[in-house]
Amino acid sequence: MKQKIIMTLNYTHPEQASCNILVHLLIIAFLIPIPVLGDDVKQNNYPDQVYPEYATGFSVDYHEGYKVVTVKKPWRGSNESFTYVLVKKGMKPPQLGIGEEIITIPSEKFVSLSSTHFPYLPILGITSSLKGVINKNTVYTPEVISLIQDGKVIDVSGGGSGMTAGINLEVLIDLNPDLVMTYATGLPEYDAHPKLQEAGIPVVLNSEYMEENPLGRAEWIKFMSVFFDREREANAYFEKIKKEYLSHVDSVNSLNVTRPTVFLNNNWQGTWHMAGGNSYVAKLLKDAGADYLWSDDTTTGSIPLDFEFVYEKAQHADYWLNPGTAMTLKDLLGEDARYSEFDAFKSKKIYNNNARVNAEGGNDYWESGVAHPETILKDLIKIFHPEIVSEHNFVYYRHME
């Protein structure tokens, strides 16, 4: 990997440095505190700026004539960071540090290699910039589907789908994109970005999946907006959903409701993969006023547990959520007859997040759900405390019967 951690200080412009000297002289001359001039310059250049509030995986720095975006946690266990220097079309790029990459903005030929980016496109008003996607059959966002149907968006998958399929590099190069956004796992056999870089295609990593806070994950709309100069739209959208999300959290907390117990996922060949106590879904359950039985666990991924252990701990739990791909209670019982021993099964308090799944198995919970934590939260509150959101109808969740 060529990328290295770069300190933002390295690209301070010579003009800016002289500005700072001037400022210091002024301070000495008048002995009064005045605002740093450099900041004022930034404000003037970029009326709308984004700063992550909940997200911890990226940062944006605004400089005169260019922006610097850093992705800090590209994948699990990585201590690398990726720095992108965003320069407006036709502008002269600043001097680059080691491992930095120039991205010309705003992007007009955008290729997205993750379906989680799609819901942001209509919100930011940049759907028409999209030229290529991967796994077109699992796409759920209607705006993107219609572009695919019109032939305006091309599938760049390497014939297959998922992690092993990769991309058809020739088709991708033929599209001549000015920005490819993807994610990385740290496994060279799966990751697309090294090969794309080698081919000279501007590629950016989006690691929103690493955020364990639902608002933090949705906040990556700000990250996307930077590449399209749509910071204003991103801020407006995020403020709106943040307000809504937090007001729901407040109403749950203020009612001082009893927190029903809940457990997640399902058994597969005797092993139960339970979501970690610090995971995205665990945080959502806490905010929705539920008592997740594994909330004291400290992992972010999932934990492989013995079925009997889960049974012992969760047999009297009130609710069971996300039991795999099953659509009905009968499906569930067909998978394993022992599920009927759970109290949640007997009282039919089982809900699954597969209300919106297309024929190819693409689940909108993992697509638009990422951009709508407030809706997922509302769904969950409707499950645990329906009186709080009585007018809300399920979007991503469904009651299994």
Place this chain on the structure above:
Amino acid sequence: MILSGHINKRIAGVMVFLLFSLIILFFLELILGSVSIPCPEIIRILSGQGSSHDSWEIIVYNFRLPKAVVGLCAGAGLSIAGLFMQTLFRNPLAGPDVLGLSSGAALGVALVVLTAGTAGPSSILADLGFFGNFGIAIAASLGSALVLMMILVLSKRVRSSMTLLILGLMFGYTANSFISILMHFTLAERIQAYTIWSFGSFGGATWDQIQILVLFTMFAFVFSIFLIKDLNVLLLGDQYAESMGLDLIRIRNKIFIITAVLSGVVTAFCGPIGFIGISVPHLCRAIFATANHGILLPGCILFGACLALIADIIASVPGYSITLPLNAITSLIGAPVVIWIIFSKSRAGMEVSV
């Protein structure tokens, strides 16, 4: 076969030892688990007096007992299948999977698991009322049955057993390449589900499925008793066996069917369990110092079942909530034992043979 009284006594002693070990391991499997249940409670539950915790009764009856029964059947069944294949092909590297039956089963499973949630084979099975583990078991049985049919058809035309061995390997490669193609077109989470299946587990089967497993393995055990004499003759070579009046193709087909049933049904419910099938026959030959199938057959049943239960107890990591992949454990504990036995035998001038 005539055995001296001394050897007879030694063999009987080892058999009794294995039997007792098996009984003890069976109870250990019921006692040890992720949830710690005190021993007296287990005895009360097993004697039908109930327990102070309702959940413990369910854990013992619905989780641990089925797992122990599956482990027992799987270990014994795979060992016999391995023994048969090694004898038939006179190849010490043969195992239950050499005919490509396990790969056929895996292809069946891959077709179902990798298309889960889409309009593929999984939904066809679901429409028929087979979901989850049961649907997988049916797919696996169909897959290995298909490979068996092909082998039986070819077996009529091919005289040499070695040729059949190569053909079996080719079936395996073909099935595996189909699986790779399927995985190439599948979402990551389904690949994960398939990968977990391929780790092997005794804990996935429930009582209604275990009945099938027990029925088939018992049938195969009884049937194989009638093959002991023929198997012993086969050891002397195909031509010699034919000159002794053995109908080679018929006996070969009988062995194929038993092996297919055993490895097919075990793979269907437990996933592809490695190592036991290939190693246990070697261990038994070394311990009993005989090639007589009259001794090796019960020896493999007992030893295979013991090894499977030990592996499963370790894989469930008693006292901890996590589990380990069973396949890793069978090889991890089995390989050093086999290496040690082979090494000590070859130093004593007794190289590995079939």
